[in-house]
Amino acid sequence: MIYTNVTRMRSFFILGFPGLSAKYYGHVSALLFVIYLTIAIGNIFVLAFVIYEKFLHKPTYLVFCHLALNDLTFGTVTLPKIISKYWFGDGFISHHGCFTQMFYVHYLGSVTSFILLIMALDRFIAICIPLRYPVLITNNIISVLCGLAWFIPLPMMVTIVLHALTLPYCKSNVIAQCFCDHISITSQACGEEVKIVQLAALCMAMFCLLLPLAIILFSYASIIMVIFKMSNAAGRKRTLSTCSPQIFITCLFYLPRCFVYVANTVGFSFSLDVRILLVLLYSLFPAAVNPIIYCFKTQDIKQTLIKKLKKTRIGIEIKLSFK
Template identity: 80%
Template sequence: RSVRMRSFFILGFPGLSPQFHGPVSALLFFVYMSIAIGNIFILVFVLSERSLQKPTYLVFCHLALNDLTFGTVTLPKIISKYWFDDSLISFYGCFLQMFFVHYLGSVTSFILLVMALDRFVAICVPLRYPVLITNQIISVLCGFAWFIPLSLLITIILQALPLDYCKSNVIAQCYCDHISITSQACGENVKSVQITTLCMAMFCLLLPLAFILFSYVSILVVILKMSNSAGRRKTMSTCTPQIFITCLFYLPRCFVYVANTVGFSFSLGVRIFLILLYSLLPAAVNPIIYCFKTQDIKQALMKRVRTTRIRVIKVSV
């Protein structure tokens, strides 16, 4: 057996000229601050505003926590690469990052399922909504969303760790993921480990997606059957934030997977950029969608702003 690698080298964006390292690190730092500020704001605002402590907004909180954690797990290392020329990550540190990258992605998928279930019950069986969807039930369902992928990801890590890593120690990505790590492994078991992992990944992505598609198609059918156009618009507006968020998560992934399946290949730089984009864009954009596309949050936010403005005027007078 070969000697176990002590560390991996994060490649980042291949061929990027050193003169662009500063601007790229500044851009990534701005993205991270946007993710951190936006999602912390949603968590604090929803949890401190009693009128927003409803099932729908508790799901938003779980998603915000997930997005915040994902940004914190992935971005600091790639920022330090371009800011401080620190490209090395320890062997076990890389596996830990890989675990969180795939675990948090899987959790997002299941949280989006809970989000779709919430809207499905609210629109398709509205009279049963207060009984079927309560804060307690949503908390339990979101707890399952965090718990279900855990055993799968532990299995994936335990399968990948014993492999013989005898190729390059370069991770052709901005963070450690399963494909980048196992592509540096040798031996007969590598292919079976990759196939097993692919099957688990498809389970975590496609099972929730199947229900999400079913629920939103059912919602669309109910909306189209409504005779009142104002009622149609109002009902549709209650689920547009969830549809936006779901599309941001699934559509770019499906595009990349389908493109690879039909034989359309991207250059390494473009592939890395696309993966980084679809991994981080939802985390940065979701808080904006919550605030501007969700009527209750928008109204609560405007009320808080007006109250603060009145207090400032009174103090100044």
């Protein structure tokens, strides 16, 4: 079917939460701004701290830096527009701006999945074959693996965006979401090609999410088996503590997504506001919480921070004593 009346949409409108009363716009924008500040300050701190402390120039913390950079970029790409909508009443985003945001939303999500895979492999080798760890896991090897994590999803996400750009858009220009994503945009398209484009995008997304998840599950299952086989209780606790930050971070990323997908599969439906809130939570909550996990669940970072704080406190006390 050929659509002769289709005009190219010059802009899209970010709907946000459709059921939200206007009197709460200020509160929501302030909350989202605080979340963005938390993401920005937390992840910049992790990047700066690891770069500054040469003691932390190790493969595990190099992976943390890549994840922090990814989380920082994701928050910067998604939050300013929705904050602008509720703070200044500016919910419009240009045609190219919306597709650019869509690319980064899905690209950065895919990169996160592959970085979590590298985290799992790092802990798998460290715990299951520790004698090979110094050879198999070095800074150079981790740098190459993280580079691949950034590169592998790139051609697939470019393909997804180019496919979506070829569709004729003849429905509403309203994006029922807090940011532009593939489903929200292509649901406004017309023609027989829409289902094909959506199916192709789903297959690529599942490849970027489920393939790493399968390897991650295998890695952590192997780690848990090794830990339970240890006869020394103190050794079990110490070994588990070395991989608990990675497990927490991985659960934060995958569990909410799996919950939403399973709920949709079994026919449990959410209202539009709840669905948008869930997507916003599982997209942004890990980016805000991950730096806290790095600092309080990673022994090297936590101990280094405590030492720095003690030195700072002693220094302040000495200065005050001379006044």
